[in-house]
Amino acid sequence: MGWMRRVTRAAAHRDESSARTHPAGADAAAAPGADAAAAPGAATPAAPTGTAVVVGGDALVGAPGPDGDRVPGDAGRPLLACTDLTKRYGDRVAVDGVSFSVGRGEVYGLLGPNGAGKTTTIKMVCGLLPPDAGTVSLDGREPARDAAARARVGYVPQDVALYPDLTAAENLAFLGRLYGLRGTTLRERVAEALALTDLQARGGDRVGTYSGGMRRRLNIAAGLLHRPALLVLDEPTVGVDPQSRHAILGRVRELGRNGMAVLYTTHYMEEAERVCDRVGIVDRGRIVAEGTRRELVSRLGEQDRIELTATGDLADLAEQCRALPGVERAAVTDRGVRLLTSDGRRVLPALLEAADRSGAAIDSVEVAEADLEAVFLHLTGTALRE
């Protein structure tokens, strides 16, 4: 991981210096061995546009990260600014006026259930889908129209997008060449990426022979190979074993600390809480709330989240719970019912009686302080699916 620390710091430095030395419009990919992060596009400081940028900018200034760190963001200069992004498929609105910004050194999470519009949003960010309305600006450039802007983005798709009949090294070298890497630089970057993902010993093996976890790690390495200014990860831990998941989250967190802007989508609350400096909660194509974890949770006041693990008629159980005094929200989850209450301990006896009345069998009850799950429930009235 040491190389990554050095790289991202160097890249951040080049961002600053290249603003004075590189002409705009040149293509980073055209320069052999050039770092994508040093692309001229990175040099153009962009004035943030749209109200969302202002909101994001506030959170960036000295906002503590999940571990209490100060966010090393560049206040007032978000790298990525999305304004009023809208995407429709026929009559269905997949993304409805989404605005947010991501600063340098910030890990920004889009948290929401499957189908909320997260993937569509990041496809617009990466220039893969044209928005029906709104703009995407990466330091003033639009990735969909500007190859130099795309050269500064590392995209890690949700599904492993690699060639199984090529080796890991061949996959990385191929993608590296498309980002303009050549010769010694390319070989070094491939070796570093394989080391980063602990795949040095298997670099010469075809990806088709890899386990699911190894492919996931390589999938992420492919997005980091050209040392992008912005890393976009679309649910990178789906289907990953706990050990690989832990490693991936740790690395993402470290990338953010080292100055890389990261846009991270997930439907796992604990991932958002662990790695993201700020979170945009997405529901039905809209960002319904945004801020640091502390800001979002503070909206709930002193509320508790109660998890009932139960079997039986869960819809009826949720309905019975909603009628109880002190229960603000109740929603069915995969394993039972999730509630938001003003005082968890006081509500508990009544909850058990309600379960009796509905005929549901309670397996366990967990009372927890408010978290992003509770925020989501509070804002949408539904539970994030597990």
Added chain:
Amino acid sequence: MRAALVVAGRNLRQRLRDRSAVVIAVIAPLVVSALMSLAFSGVESFHYTLGVVDADGGPVAAGLLQALRQPELAKVVTVRRLDSRAAAAQAVRDKRVAAALVLPAGFSASVTGPRPLPIATLTSVDDTVAGTVTSSIASTFVAQLNADRLSVATALAAGVPADQSARLAAAAARLQIPVQAVQRALGSRPLAAVSYYAPAMAIFFVLFTVSFTARSFVAEREQGTVERLRATPAGARQIVGGTVLSAFVFAALAMGTIAVVTSAVFGADWGDPLAATVVGLSMVLAVTALTALVMGLARTQRQAEGISSAVVFGLALLGGNFVFVSVAPDVMQRAALLTPNGWALRAYMDLATGGGGLGTVAVPVAAILGFAAVVGAAAVALAPRAVRV
């Protein structure tokens, strides 16, 4: 352009590792062209051995033997005298002769009488062509004989003295079997089957490039790798361009390999090397344009397979890759000129039979390139659709 070369390089690497692609592009056309050449090797120069039993020994039988030894008929038939009908039947069974004619004893004498004896034809199911030709020879001879008998009878009825009948019969014995089919090649050299089927099969299997390139590209799109490429600085046209460039190189390599091997091993005549190469590359370009078009049209692997199968077999059937265009109905011969492969085959036939160089193939090459340009323009317009996620 650089990104397109990078994409093409990666595609070629994968293609060369894919054994099924190499089998389809190189080995299959070699095997099929060799088999078809063997199957049709007799068509353009048919010849067989005919057994003849002359139990008659008379002048009419002698006339038939003399007719069979005429220079034009001798190109098709070699006559072998046999002693008896039983010996002839055994020779046919043993395949020492392909068919046999038996002229019975008293045949010449019977010709002038009221009940002429029949000529027996012995044929085998193993060589139906020889049997058909032998029956045709016998029928033609008998028809001529009957015409002469009718002439003699008419002459006698008209008052010619009866003692002249022998002279008339002798004249009949000198009859000639008319030569009904003479081979005439359009060019200065005859066209060997292998010289037709080698390019025909090479082109047919090169057409399959459309199928496996388009299908694998759509599969990549479904698997998300095309999306990942689109997130790089490479543009849509570079991604599509790189893919079809690899198809061009692969198809050209396959075509060149087939040309060299069929020339060296099977003796196929591809004509002037430069002109043959120009025709081949033009054809490969047309195939490449078709590949790009199918990549833009198909949204699923099933669609890619369906469209490319229709394209490959439609063009192959119309263009004459399975049968000699020259034996097809007129409408099919015209339809062949609507296809690039039809023009390419025509060019290769011209080169193989008439010699010549670039001038000989100028018109076919222009037609093929025109096809490639029209299809290619449509493909370029569809390129953004091809990489749409």
